[in-house]
């Protein structure tokens with residue numbers, strides 16, 4: 356696996372591969388890799404012959420009081436994991452490579468409305484940071500396909516919208532969430548949890564499962580906005596009772612992320628974000644049309 360730090364080197368390698376008729380699949384990350392990230396590389400296999408991963412802890416997507424400085428950085432171990440997974444190239448730029456004129460001067464890409472709610476409401480500016488850096492990474496790598504985790508469901512929806520609106524010729528692929536045996540979605544931020552909090556954390560996934568079960572137990576006619584609101588309220592109360600500080604717990608239309616309105620066969624998703632100690636956990640569970 357090549358490990359490179361400059362745009363010019365990525366371009367040169369990608370150019371050669373493309374000229375040889377090879378499709379390039381790209382997996383952007385912030386590093387501190389776990390099995391969830393590696394599953395994206397495995398997923399990429401079906402969509403290309405060459406695999407590029409990037410590691411960039413993007414300062415633009417962190418708020419002033421967030422964990423940018425403390426975000427776990429483990430580049431040597433990450434590189435070993437990527438190499439073992441069959442990645443061809445690791446792009447690990449510094450901030451100057453990504454924002455040559457400084458972050459404040461950098462072109463921003465913003466996807467309105469959908470970026471302003473859920474995680475966007477709690478973390479103002481977060482998604483503009485995400486779409487701006489992903490657009491720039493797409494411009495550098497020019498992949499045929501890019502793989503993102505469904506764990507960050509809102510992020511995936513926003514990136515799909517950006518790629519579609521800006522006519523980016525890139526197939527955006529959503530990969531399933533990888534979980535620990537007890538159901539907790541793997542995340543670099545899980546290491547902020549104390550032992551007691553880690554034992555409590557799988558309740559987030561359980562609350563999503565309970566909410567989907569409760570929705571499915573309603574008859575189609577019974578899936579009113581009031582019934583949905585009651586399930587959301589109960590779920591919030593359940594998590595709060597266990598010590599979580601709930602940012603949101605909502606049932607949404609999986610395609611638009613707008614509030615779920617029952618119609619036959621419309622897929623939905625229950626999305627939640629909650630803080631437990633120092634960690635902010637997010638998770639979601641999709642359900643088929645009820």
Ligand code: AMP
Pocket residue numbers: 383384385386391392394395502503504505506507530531532533534540541542543
């Ligand atoms: P991050 O390094 O946290 O920015 O994540 C990089 C990519 O890995 C994103 O597309 C995430 O959605 C994805 N990802 C993170 N955790 C998981 C997981 N547990 N399962 C699947 N994908 C994940």
